[in-house]
Amino acid sequence: MARSQSAALDRKKLMADPVMVGTIVVLIAFLTLFILYPLAILLVDSVYGDDGLTMDIFKRVMAMANFRKAITNTLKVGFLVGVLSAAVGLLFAYVEVYVKVGRGVGGLFKVVSMLPVVSPPFVLSLSMIMLFGKAGLITRFLLHIYDNSVYGFWGIVIVQTLTFFPVCYMMLKGLLKNIDPSLEEAARDMGAGRMKVFTSVTLPLLLPGLGNAFLVTFIESIADFANPMIIGGSYDTLATTIYLQITGAYDKQGAAAMAVVLLTITLLMFAVQKYYLEAKTAATLTGKASRGRMLISDKSVTRPLTALCGLAAAFVIMMYLCVPIGALFPTWGYKFTPLTFKWFGQVFTRYKGFKAFTDSFVLSLISAPITALLSMIISYLVVKRKFKAKGFIEAVSMLAMAVPGTVLGVGYIRGFSGGIFHTGLLQGIYGSAAILVIVFVVRSLPTGTRSGISALRQIDKSIEESAYDMGADSFKVFMTVTLPLIKDSFLSGLVTAFVRSITAISAIILLVTPQFLLITVQINEFAEKGSYSIACAFATILILITYGAVLLMNLFIRFFGTSRKIKEEM
Amino acid sequence: MSKIKKGVRLDHISKIYQDPKTGKDFYAVKDVSLDIEPGSFVTLLGPSGCGKTTTLRMIAGFESPDEGEIYLGDQPINALTPNKRDTAMVFQSYALLPHYNVFDNVAYGLKLRKVPKEEIRQRVMHILDLVELTGMEGRMTNQLSGGQQQRVALARALVIEPSVLLFDEPLSNLDAKLRVSMRTEIRRIQQEVGITAIYVTHDQSEAMALSDSIIIMNGGVIAQMGSPQEIYYHPDSEFVADFIGEANFLRGTMTGMEGGHAILEIEGNRTPVHPKEGMQTGQTYTAVLRPESAALAETGGLPCKVVLSCFMGSYQNYHVMVGSTLVKLTDYNPKNKRVYKVGETCSLVFDPAFVHIL
Numbered sequence: 001m002a003r004s005q006s007a008a009l010d011r012k013k014l015m016a017d018p019v020m021v022g023t024i025v026v027l028i029a030f031l032t033l034f035i036l037y038p039l040a041i042l043l044v045d046s047v048y049g050d051d052g053l054t055m056d057i058f059k060r061v062m063a064m065a066n067f068r069k070a071i072t073n074t075l076k077v078g079f080l081v082g083v084l085s086a087a088v089g090l091l092f093a094y095v096e097v098y099v100k101v102g103r104g105v106g107g108l109f110k111v112v113s114m115l116p117v118v119s120p121p122f123v124l125s126l127s128m129i130m131l132f133g134k135a136g137l138i139t140r141f142l143l144h145i146y147d148n149s150v151y152g153f154w155g156i157v158i159v160q161t162l163t164f165f166p167v168c169y170m171m172l173k174g175l176l177k178n179i180d181p182s183l184e185e186a187a188r189d190m191g192a193g194r195m196k197v198f199t200s201v202t203l204p205l206l207l208p209g210l211g212n213a214f215l216v217t218f219i220e221s222i223a224d225f226a227n228p229m230i231i232g233g234s235y236d237t238l239a240t241t242i243y244l245q246i247t248g249a250y251d252k253q254g255a256a257a258m259a260v261v262l263l264t265i266t267l268l269m270f271a272v273q274k275y276y277l278e279a280k281t282a283a284t285l286t287g288k289a290s291r292g293r294m295l296i297s298d299k300s301v302t303r304p305l306t307a308l309c310g311l312a313a314a315f316v317i318m319m320y321l322c323v324p325i326g327a328l329f330p331t332w333g334y335k336f337t338p339l340t341f342k343w344f345g346q347v348f349t350r351y352k353g354f355k356a357f358t359d360s361f362v363l364s365l366i367s368a369p370i371t372a373l374l375s376m377i378i379s380y381l382v383v384k385r386k387f388k389a390k391g392f393i394e395a396v397s398m399l400a401m402a403v404p405g406t407v408l409g410v411g412y413i414r415g416f417s418g419g420i421f422h423t424g425l426l427q428g429i430y431g432s433a434a435i436l437v438i439v440f441v442v443r444s445l446p447t448g449t450r451s452g453i454s455a456l457r458q459i460d461k462s463i464e465e466s467a468y469d470m471g472a473d474s475f476k477v478f479m480t481v482t483l484p485l486i487k488d489s490f491l492s493g494l495v496t497a498f499v500r501s502i503t504a505i506s507a508i509i510l511l512v513t514p515q516f517l518l519i520t521v522q523i524n525e526f527a528e529k530g531s532y533s534i535a536c537a538f539a540t541i542l543i544l545i546t547y548g549a550v551l552l553m554n555l556f557i558r559f560f561g562t563s564r565k566i567k568e569e570m
Numbered sequence: 571m572s573k574i575k576k577g578v579r580l581d582h583i584s585k586i587y588q589d590p591k592t593g594k595d596f597y598a599v600k601d602v603s604l605d606i607e608p609g610s611f612v613t614l615l616g617p618s619g620c621g622k623t624t625t626l627r628m629i630a631g632f633e634s635p636d637e638g639e640i641y642l643g644d645q646p647i648n649a650l651t652p653n654k655r656d657t658a659m660v661f662q663s664y665a666l667l668p669h670y671n672v673f674d675n676v677a678y679g680l681k682l683r684k685v686p687k688e689e690i691r692q693r694v695m696h697i698l699d700l701v702e703l704t705g706m707e708g709r710m711t712n713q714l715s716g717g718q719q720q721r722v723a724l725a726r727a728l729v730i731e732p733s734v735l736l737f738d739e740p741l742s743n744l745d746a747k748l749r750v751s752m753r754t755e756i757r758r759i760q761q762e763v764g765i766t767a768i769y770v771t772h773d774q775s776e777a778m779a780l781s782d783s784i785i786i787m788n789g790g791v792i793a794q795m796g797s798p799q800e801i802y803y804h805p806d807s808e809f810v811a812d813f814i815g816e817a818n819f820l821r822g823t824m825t826g827m828e829g830g831h832a833i834l835e836i837e838g839n840r841t842p843v844h845p846k847e848g849m850q851t852g853q854t855y856t857a858v859l860r861p862e863s864a865a866l867a868e869t870g871g872l873p874c875k876v877v878l879s880c881f882m883g884s885y886q887n888y889h890v891m892v893g894s895t896l897v898k899l900t901d902y903n904p905k906n907k908r909v910y911k912v913g914e915t916c917s918l919v920f921d922p923a924f925v926h927i928l
Contacts, residue, residue, distance in 0.1 A: 005637060017651065471653045472678075
């Protein structure tokens with residue numbers, strides 16, 4: 001039996017579609033050049049010295065006490081953050097799905113899940129320092145503790161947990177909603193109490209999902225650069241160590257080897273998460289709940305749970321509010337009145353704020369549509385078409401999800417500062433705006449692709465086939481059918497890409513050259529210098545921009561998006 | 571339509587798939603050869619997984635055959651993409667474009683062909699008239715009932731005046747009554763337009779009602795093809811007999827010929843049946859007896875015992891045991907007839923001419 005004829009015919013049919021072939025070739029080139037190659041060059045650089053293949057570089061970095069310390073630090077922080085985030089996320093998700101709560105609490109949950117999306121990554125670190133640090137509003141002025149240190153292990157753990165638990169909450173909420181209530185009702189019917197139902201039915205069903213949430217946060221924590229940078233103090237993690245190795249010690253080869261170590265850790269976890277836990281989660285929780293769930297309205301359960309979640313949510317919101325308020329105090333920690341806009345003024349008058357905002361804004365604005373379109377094209381190809389290189393395209397765009405920004409940054413430095421394979425080819429893009437845009441695109445591509453893929457999976461394959469059958473070529477099908485049907489996903493991808501780009505820091509801080517001022521880099525600098533008020537002023541304006549973008553998107557979707565009727569139909 | 575009608579020819583077509591569980595290759599369609607006359611209505615009928623849909627999708631161009639060549643008229647079309655083939659498909663899920671209204675859905679193919687605006691308007695309105703949807707052109711597709719949506723899908727396929735119309739189980743999402751009226755509708759329109767139609771279904775009554783000829787598929791190969799009457803009265807195999815209509819299988823050894831009838835010894839009873847060519851004494855044969863071709867009587871046939879007797883409205887349904895063989899009967903118009911009760915012993919009678927020997 002040979003499938004050669006159909007393979008040959010499929011190839012012929014594909015070749016009859018030049019737009020499609022062109023797109024695939026460009027995509028493969030892009031993914032290879034800007035995702036695979038930078039990672040490959042790290043590996044090559046760290047095993048290939050002046051005298052051929054060598055493990056010396058690895059031996060050298062592993063011999064550094066601070067690097068070994070950074071590895072254990074990172075894993076310790078990541079593990080704890082993963083556990084805590086999954087636990088807090090589970091609490092929130094359980095309360096939302098199972099417990100009858102007032103409207104106010106529900107709104108609070110929404111705000112809490114929204115905040116990390118629109119804010120720059122290190123906002124919580126800033127407010128942590130400002131509220132609980134040596135000159136902290138709460139520690140010093142409320143509790144009169146004068147020597148509280150938030151820098152270090154616990155600072156990172158708390159800040160990262162607060163940053164990442166909403167991700168777990170969203171994931172677990174979706175899973176809990178898929179549990180068929182009749183399973184739990186059956187258990188109740190057999191005589192199990194509430195607690196027993198939770199431990200013997202709900203929790204076992206949710207276990208793979210919890211593991212999944214834990215690992216996703218674990219990876220995020222390991223890859224996080226901004227928070228450890230600001231609140232880590234002398235407690236270095238892998239991401240910050242690599243950054244310092246390159247910017248402080250100018251040891252690019254050492255940094256490359258370290259990046260390989262970090263990448264190996266995240267890739268391993270990503271593989272476990274993606275291929276083992278995700279499949280298991282899908283296997284235990286399939287299908288939709290057959291009907292609505294009787295919410296728990298027993299006051300002895302609702303009151304403590306609501307109070308707990310309300311308090312936690314209020315705490316998170318207070319942390320976020322601290323930033324804009326902090327920017328209004330004349331001198332943080334010493335003089336609180338009268339409130340002033342002088343820091344906002346200084347952002348523009350003394351610190352070239354206008355240039356920083358335009359640079360960040362313009363670069364993000366350029367990269368957002370590229371990212372959104374690219375991710376929709378990739379999703380279309382992956383979900384709707386079959387061709388040989390499909391597996392490659394899907395794998396590489398998902399791989400980007402597991403690559404920490406710092407690793408990518410080092411890869412770009414090694415890969416492009418001397419041209420491709422240090423030959424000088426394409427050297428021109430290094431230090432240019434183009435490479436910044438490319439980094440933004442690559443960093444946001446996986447999220448966009450993932451949402452595009454799930455949106456497209458919900459669309460009946462035969463709708464596109466019918467258009468194809470009516471005489472439309474691939475390009476026409478994509479433009480007249482696919483894109484209009486996933487308009488919502490496209491628009492939200494656009495905004496997500498914009499927000500992610502304008503708040504990005506980990507990779508970009510390694511690649512930005514003095515000719516560009518980026519807001520996030522500025523905030524990081526001021527925060528490190530201890531100029532918290534000015535950092536807060538920058539961050540506040542940034543939050544306003546991102547929040548404005550999200551609002552604009554919602555407005556846009558309401559008026560131009562797919563009508564609700566069509567959605568119900570599908 | 572002024573176009574020259576075209577037939578479809580499949581020349582030793584095979585399609586190989588990989589079993590996702592075992593990783594082994596298998597033939598989803600094996601060595602299928604067909605010659606479909608221009609203007610005829612042909613149905614591919616079979617249980618799920620028999621290869622009928624795969625065959626249709628190869629004709630449409632969504633799948634590529636691993637062996638053989640497909641011809642549209644005289645033109646080999648293996649290497650053509652679906653958008654370049656002169657075929658139009660009506661999908662099981664209708665596959666209407668949800669962001670377009672009825673008019674735009676039907677006009678979609680014409681717009682792609684850059685037909686002038688005024689002509690598009692005329693042709694769309696004409697087709698909508700044909701499928702009896704005049705006045706609905708401004709509706710969004712989700713405001714239509716299932717039957718109306720299927721008419722839009724049909725109109726969209728017809729309006730581009732393809733050489734061949736392909737149907738992929740188009741009625742299976744409709745309820746039973748609507749299915750019956752829609753299939754009459756499809757047949758009427760196909761006759762009116764005179765287009766070649768290939769129709770995939772697993773519903774045998776649909777196949778009978780619609781087709782000039784039926785192709786029964788099983789396990790990727792053609793089990794039998796012929797007109798509905800040929801297939802119903804002269805099935806080639808137990809599979810075909812059982813798949814189309816209901817069938818009882820009576821096994822017996824031939825003991826000889828008598829008065830132009832072959833005598834089979836069925837469950838110890840000498841039974842005359844209509845012979846088929848080349849029958850030999852001493853051989854065992856299977857006789858196909860349709861439930862409506864037999865009746866129960868006090869005496870005069872195969873002795874049997876009633877095990878089920880059930881009033882179904884238009885007929886009385888019986889299961890009787892002839893020795894160890896179960897025979898199902900439908901006795902139509904049962905009012906004022908003697909009704910046999912469970913446990914009664916009686917006699918199974920049928921005209922020898924109504925029995926078909928496999």
